Amino acid sequence: MSKARYFEAVPAIDVEEFRKVVMSRRSIRRFDPSPLPDDVLNDCLDMALLAPNSSNLQPWEFHVVRTEALRKQLAVACLNQNAARTAQVLVVVVARTETWQEHCDLMLESWPEETVPRIVDNYYRKLARIHYRQGPLNLFGWGKRAVAAIAGLRRPMPRGPFSQADMNVWAVKTVALAAENFMLALRAHGFDSCPMEGFDEHRVRKVIELPRDGLVAMIIACGKRASDGVYHPRIRFARERFVKEY
Ligand SMILES: Cc1cc2nc3c(=O)[nH]c(=O)nc-3n(C[C@H](O)[C@H](O)[C@H](O)COP(=O)(O)O)c2cc1C
Structure with a gap:
């Protein structure tokens, strides 16, 4: 006898609400001093962990830096970017190639x-x-x-x-999806983010303890956007440049 197939109910979704989240997510370069509540942050991390991932092997880690002293040190490692200096929380998104x-x-x-x-x-x-x-x-x-x-x-x-370089791509690709889930979740909660690859990984490792096989995929600055937090209107090139139809 064949096994009954698994069925999961799908909730009704308002695409316009989703569009608002996607459209209003901008890379924020200046945050205001309002705190990012722990329950919001934790909910966003939980949603990040629901991202699709290769073979469901979940090669990610999120190192959450809340304390001011460590944030300051990490901001220096992030080349003193405004986003890092003003963020209420910095999340170091790490891709693991040896947990599989x-x-x-x-x-x-x-x-x-x-x-x-x-x-x-x-x-x-x-x-x-x-x-x-x-x-x-x-x-x-x-x-x-x-x-x-x-x-x-x-x-x-x-x-x-077939190589460590391939494994790095494998892990970072998946981890980037979780990072996007995380940033969209922040936006849905009314908070903001800036993903950053402008950092000195060597110095990041001096601030927080990272596993030897962990690659820092990006560091996400999180908080509430300041009124001057977005530097310019969004720029995207023409759709035809990127979307190829067959
Ligand atoms: C992997 C990655 C690394 C980035 N690194 C930085 C960074 O170091 N500093 C920064 O200000 N923005 C950084 N950004 C943000 C991009 O500049 C930004 O996403 C892009 O200009 C488009 O703007 P938008 O996010 O507001 O749509 C990064 C984005 C990604 C995805």
């Missing part, structure tokens, strides 16, 4: 049904461990690259990740 194995185990342990489907079990026990493993000196990665090149002549094959 532990998270494969967690996926099997956390499966929300009585039995883990065979295909899922096979994926997290075997396939994912081949797919994401690169091995010492990247030797396993090179092996996978060779297999993909040869087998790929006859059938579609994954063309990566």
